[in-house]
Amino acid sequence: MFDIERWQEIFETIGKNKLRTFLTGLSVASGIFILVILLGFSSGIQKGVKLQFAQDAESRISVWTNVTTKEYKGLNPGRRIQLHNSDYETINTKFEDEIEHKTALYNIWGGRVNYKNEFGNYRIEGANPGQQFIENASLTSGRFLNQNDIDEGVKVAIIGNKVKQELFKTEEAVGKTIKITGINFIVAGVFTDPGGEREEQRIFIPISTAQRVFNAGDKLRSVAYTVKMSDNFDEAVALSAAVSDGIEKEIKSRYSIAPDDRSAVRVFYNLEEAQQIYGLIDTMRLVFWVIGIFTIVAGVVGVSNIMLIIVKERTKEIGVRKALGALPSSIVGMILQESVFITAIAGFTGLFAGVALLEAVSPLIDSDFIKSPQVNFTTAVSTVLILILSGAVAGYIPARRAANIKPIEALRDE
Amino acid sequence: MIQIKDLHKSYQMGSNSLHVLKGIDFNVKEGELVSIMGSSGSGKSTLLNILGMLDEADLGSYTLDNVSIKNLNEKVAAQYRNKFLGFIFQSFNLINYKNALDNVSMPLYYQGIKRKERTDKALHYLEKVGLADWATHLPSELSGGQKQRVAIARALASDPKVLLADEPTGALDTKTSYEVMELIQGINEEGKTILVVTHEPDIAEMTKRIVNLKDGRIIDDRPVNQILAKAHV
Ligand SMILES: Nc1ncnc2c1ncn2[C@@H]1O[C@H](COP(=O)(O)OP(=O)(O)O)[C@@H](O)[C@H]1O
Numbered sequence: 001m002f003d004i005e006r007w008q009e010i011f012e013t014i015g016k017n018k019l020r021t022f023l024t025g026l027s028v029a030s031g032i033f034i035l036v037i038l039l040g041f042s043s044g045i046q047k048g049v050k051l052q053f054a055q056d057a058e059s060r061i062s063v064w065t066n067v068t069t070k071e072y073k074g075l076n077p078g079r080r081i082q083l084h085n086s087d088y089e090t091i092n093t094k095f096e097d098e099i100e101h102k103t104a105l106y107n108i109w110g111g112r113v114n115y116k117n118e119f120g121n122y123r124i125e126g127a128n129p130g131q132q133f134i135e136n137a138s139l140t141s142g143r144f145l146n147q148n149d150i151d152e153g154v155k156v157a158i159i160g161n162k163v164k165q166e167l168f169k170t171e172e173a174v175g176k177t178i179k180i181t182g183i184n185f186i187v188a189g190v191f192t193d194p195g196g197e198r199e200e201q202r203i204f205i206p207i208s209t210a211q212r213v214f215n216a217g218d219k220l221r222s223v224a225y226t227v228k229m230s231d232n233f234d235e236a237v238a239l240s241a242a243v244s245d246g247i248e249k250e251i252k253s254r255y256s257i258a259p260d261d262r263s264a265v266r267v268f269y270n271l272e273e274a275q276q277i278y279g280l281i282d283t284m285r286l287v288f289w290v291i292g293i294f295t296i297v298a299g300v301v302g303v304s305n306i307m308l309i310i311v312k313e314r315t316k317e318i319g320v321r322k323a324l325g326a327l328p329s330s331i332v333g334m335i336l337q338e339s340v341f342i343t344a345i346a347g348f349t350g351l352f353a354g355v356a357l358l359e360a361v362s363p364l365i366d367s368d369f370i371k372s373p374q375v376n377f378t379t380a381v382s383t384v385l386i387l388i389l390s391g392a393v394a395g396y397i398p399a400r401r402a403a404n405i406k407p408i409e410a411l412r413d414e
Numbered sequence: 415m416i417q418i419k420d421l422h423k424s425y426q427m428g429s430n431s432l433h434v435l436k437g438i439d440f441n442v443k444e445g446e447l448v449s450i451m452g453s454s455g456s457g458k459s460t461l462l463n464i465l466g467m468l469d470e471a472d473l474g475s476y477t478l479d480n481v482s483i484k485n486l487n488e489k490v491a492a493q494y495r496n497k498f499l500g501f502i503f504q505s506f507n508l509i510n511y512k513n514a515l516d517n518v519s520m521p522l523y524y525q526g527i528k529r530k531e532r533t534d535k536a537l538h539y540l541e542k543v544g545l546a547d548w549a550t551h552l553p554s555e556l557s558g559g560q561k562q563r564v565a566i567a568r569a570l571a572s573d574p575k576v577l578l579a580d581e582p583t584g585a586l587d588t589k590t591s592y593e594v595m596e597l598i599q600g601i602n603e604e605g606k607t608i609l610v611v612t613h614e615p616d617i618a619e620m621t622k623r624i625v626n627l628k629d630g631r632i633i634d635d636r637p638v639n640q641i642l643a644k645a646h647v
């Protein structure tokens with residue numbers, strides 16, 4: 001393999017048969033090219049989806065209520081189910097061991113907010129301190145809600161980064177007074193959210209304050225939790241599922257809702273969705289690999305065929321070489337090495353072309369679901385190994401054919 | 415140099431068997447220049463191929479330079495061919511994408527000789543056949559006679575014990591044939607043992623001994639008064 005003389009021989013042969021070599025390589029190069037592009041995009045989609053999930057905590061569970069659709073215990077369908085503080089507290093006690101962060105929520109959409117001459121309409125959410133972790137929000141300045149805010153019903157607001165930019169421009173926001181639906185609030189903090197602008201167009205205020213200023217009594221729009229995460233993804237999913245199920249049963253029994261009423265109480269847990277989508281991505285990756293591998297197999301069959309034609313074309317030459325003392329092993333080595341060399345070079349060309357295209361296209365792609373499609377190092381290495389292997393496979397049959405050539409038959413005139 | 419005894423060879427053609435060599439006994443001493451004659455199909459090439467270890471006899475013994483040649487596997491046969499024998503073919507059998515020099519180097523490559531030494535030696539043999547100036551030319555740029563000279567240089571390159579030539583002038587016109595024979599005679603004068611298969615009497619007359627084959631048997635084996643090709647060029 002590392003015999004310089006042998007390499008010189010091969011370079012000479014390849015150099016003298018450029019067109020043939022080029023055509024041979026083309027199929028492999030395009031196979032690898034397609035594989036790289038497919039894998040690049042699949043990893044891009046994976047990254048995009050991961051980011052989508054990052055906008056909220058992975059183990060978030062949220063509970064919404066609606067109207068009943070089934071008759072139960074003599075109660076008519078069409079009842080509107082309303083959550084109350086007591087529901088929140090009951091759940092908190094009941095699932096104390098499993099729950100990590102918690103918040104009760106009361107929000108209004110499109111609350112008018114002013115600061116000096118600037119104004120805008122934002123979603124105002126009454127929440128508990130746990131909301132920060134459930135939303136995956138982080139503070140750029142100031143603080144988040146604390147328990148004292150809730151207990152005292154303080155009029156403080158934690159505003160999203162987008163709100164800050166629109167109302168305050170470059171001015172410092174923390175400590176300033178804003179008017180929310182005409183009521184004065186002091187800005188205590190500014191947050192960012194991985195979910196982007198849409199999530200940053202919100203304002204959080206203490207839940208107790210919200211219920212008071214919006215005349216909601218002890219009513220809640222929804223409650224949200226995160227469960228304690230385990231390192232094992234499947235375990236975490238199972239725990240989420242169990243807690244969600246428990247919460248749903250609890251509320252149904254409290255409000256006499258039919259156990260099979262699917263609309264009155266809805267408990268969503270992110271992990272279930274995550275599991276499904278990750279499963280989907282895994283399947284997609286597998287499909288891409290299979291497509292890529294088939295393309296390479298087609299390339300290998302092509303190379304193998306062309307090498308067979310080459311061997312046939314070179315029958316006389318191989319006969320001459322044998323008559324002059326070429327060992328069968330050196331003939332096998334020659335064909336095999338040539339095949340591996342051609343596939344490797346062609347494959348690398350395809351690999352680099354694919355990577356280059358991804359690099360060029362990557363910055364131009366601006367979609368929530370595909371983020372910077374690229375191939376990672378491991379993928380590149382596996383492709384290279386596949387290449388070398390395919391070269392050997394492609395060369396094997398032709399090489400065997402070549403080794404079996406009988407010099408007298410090859411050299412017979414006529 | 416060569417001893418063969420009671421050599422038999424048959425070819426299987428479906429259910430038929432074609433008995434091509436029917437008991438050949440024949441010896442060649444070192445330095446001889448022998449021609450093997452006979453009509454087409456008489457088994458000349460078959461005999462030469464067996465001598466060249468490209469084919470194996472069914473029966474009989476073959477000794478080359480005191481080495482008994484039998485039951486060779488492909489690897490050993492290849493090594494013996496490389497070491498003991500040089501081949502010259504009717505259709506030259508040069509490798510068409512290699513230039514004259516690289517063609518001549520080929521047997522040296524299979525001997526494991528380094529490139530530098532290979533080139534030196536090959537150039538030396540090209541000089542010997544008068545084609546040093548054509549070293550970098552491809553076979554397609556050479557005339558028939560020149561091609562055969564390159565092939566002769568290639569056959570000589572590994573310094574074999576015996577040169578085997580199957581109809582070396584079969585594809586050449588008379589004048590060129592004689593030039594090639596002149597070269598062969600010169601090489602023989604330097605001591606090389608050479609066997610030439612031919613069906614042309616004038617070529618045979620330029621060797622030192624004629625062996626006549628007919629229907630797979632030697633019917634005549636006689637020395638000749640060698641005619642020097644030089645006189646006819
Ligand atoms: N591989 C083979 N298979 C079958 N028949 C063969 C084979 N090689 C040669 N023959 C036959 O053997 C006979 C002798 O062939 P050959 O030695 O080439 O004759 P020559 O060289 O004297 O013309 C011919 O009839 C030829 O057809």
Ligand SMILES: [Mg+2]
Pocket residue numbers: 458459460
């Ligand atoms: Mg013949």
